[in-house]
Every structure is written in structure tokens, then in C-alpha cells.
Amino acid sequence: MNSKSDQTKILRVYRSKEQAKESYDRISRFYDYFAGVFEKKYRNLALERLCIAEGETVLEMGFGTGHCLKQIAELIGETGEAYGIDISSGMLEVTKKRLEKAGLIDKVELYCGDATEMPFDDDKFDAVFSSFSLELFDTPEIPKVLSGIKRVLKPSGRLGIVSMSKEDGNSILTKLYEWSHEKFPKYVDCRPIYVEQSLKNAGFKIEHKDKVTLFGLPGEIVVAEK
Numbered sequence: 001m002n003s004k005s006d007q008t009k010i011l012r013v014y015r016s017k018e019q020a021k022e023s024y025d026r027i028s029r030f031y032d033y034f035a036g037v038f039e040k041k042y043r044n045l046a047l048e049r050l051c052i053a054e055g056e057t058v059l060e061m062g063f064g065t066g067h068c069l070k071q072i073a074e075l076i077g078e079t080g081e082a083y084g085i086d087i088s089s090g091m092l093e094v095t096k097k098r099l100e101k102a103g104l105i106d107k108v109e110l111y112c113g114d115a116t117e118m119p120f121d122d123d124k125f126d127a128v129f130s131s132f133s134l135e136l137f138d139t140p141e142i143p144k145v146l147s148g149i150k151r152v153l154k155p156s157g158r159l160g161i162v163s164m165s166k167e168d169g170n171s172i173l174t175k176l177y178e179w180s181h182e183k184f185p186k187y188v189d190c191r192p193i194y195v196e197q198s199l200k201n202a203g204f205k206i207e208h209k210d211k212v213t214l215f216g217l218p219g220e221i222v223v224a225e226k
């Protein structure tokens with residue numbers, strides 16, 4: 001039987017970057033038919049909580065098929081700038097098509113790369129948004145990604161995250177999910193993490209938090225200031 005401290009520990013992610021990229025490239029064209037549908041409500045709520053305003057410069061990390069990036073491009077209006085970074089070139093192509101169709105492609109710069117190595121200047125963004133992506137990074141990488149985000153945020157810049165959560169997370173369903181992550185790491189790539197605590201550890205000031213439930217699994221929406 002696992003000890004209490006084992007039960008509160010978050011699981012590791014052993015998949016390589018190359019494997020992550022290949023896997024998301026492979027599913028990019030079908031992604032919206034499964035995962036996207038289930039997560040839409042919480043992506044949108046998290047984006048709403050970030051209160052993006054006209055004229056802001058905003059980055060999305062792990063933009064996937066680009067639904068939120070399209071909304072970000074609309075929210076920032078004529079004078080704002082939107083950027084996205086994602087490791088999958090397949091996802092980038094899907095997003096590019098979505099933005100072209102919406103007539104927004106000229107407002108958004110898309111980067112294909114690993115978000116642990118942010119290719120942006122210091123103090124560039126008013127806000128950074130990320131949905132269901134932070135929980136894909138291995139445990140030692142989470143502080144690295146957050147410190148990269150902190151670096152590229154302006155002083156008082158905001159970070160908005162929605163993610164699966166390990167808080168209150170020792171239900172049968174969470175244990176089952178974690179079991180599948182350990183058993184089938186190629187397919188169940190993410191796992192519950194401590195979002196608020198990770199942001200606090202990285203030096204962010206927590207502004208707002210919602211606890212949500214995704215088909216019985218706990219989730220956190222957290223907005224924090226640099």
C-alpha cells in the first residue's frame with residue numbers, strides 16, 4: 001500500500017520532447033473531436049478570468065488547435081499583439097488555418113518550440129495563458145516553465161492557468177487516472193498537479209482561484225500576478 005506522502009506526490013512524466021511532439025502531431029487533425037470538446041467550458045472560463053483587454057500583448061503556451069488563441073486575437077483588438085508557442089508543428093498548422101479563416105492570422109505570431117525555452121524578450125507580455133498544458137511537463141520542468149513565463153511577463157503581468165489538479169485528488173477516479181498515466185504513458189500523457197502551489201513556489205501572487213471538476217476529476221483555474 002502507498003504511504004500518505006506517496007499519495008500526495010505528483011507523478012513524473014517520462015515521455016521525451018520528441019515523443020510529445022510526435023504524439024501531438026499525429027492527433028492534431030482529430031484533437032477537436034475528442035479532448036477539445038470536454039475541456040472547452042473550462043478553457044473559456046479560465047480565459048474569462050484572465051480579463052484580457054484591448055491593446056494588450058498576450059502569449060498562449062501550448063495553444064493546441066487554437067480556439068483560445070483566436071479568442072485572444074479578438075480580445076486584444078486592433079492595437080494588441082498575440083503570440084503562441086507549441087511544440088507540435090501539426091497543432092501549429094491547424095491553428096494557422098483557423099486564424100486564416102477568421103481573418104486574424106496577421107495579428108498572431110506562432111512559434112513551434114518547447115516552452116521550457118521561451119524565445120521571447122524579458123518583460124514583453126501583459127498576460128500569458130495556458131490551458132491543459134502545464135500538467136504535461138515533468139515535475140522538475142514545472143518550475144522551469146513558470147520561471148520562463150515570469151521572465152517574459154511585464155512587471156505586474158498576469159498568468160492564467162487551467163489544469164488538472166492533485167488538490168483533493170485522492171478519489172478513486174484520480175487514482176484510476178494516475179494508474180492509467182503510469183500504465184499507458186504514451187496515451188495518458190498528463191497527470192494532476194498542484195497549480196496554485198506551483199505558482200506560489202515560482203514567486204507569483206495568487207489573484208483568483210476556482211476549483212472545478214472535469215468528469216469527476218479535480219481541476220484548478222488560477223490567475224496570478226508576477
Ligand SMILES: C[S@@+](CC[C@H](N)C(=O)[O-])C[C@H]1O[C@@H](n2cnc3c(N)ncnc32)[C@H](O)[C@@H]1O
Pocket residue numbers: 017020021024036039043061062063064065085086087088091113114115116130131132133136
Ligand atoms: C492537452 S493539449 C491542450 C491544447 C489546448 N491548450 C487546449 O486546451 O485545447 C497540450 C498542448 O501542449 C503542447 N505541448 C506539449 N508539450 C509542450 C512543450 N514542451 N512546449 C510547448 N507546447 C507543448 C501540445 O503540442 C498540445 O498542443
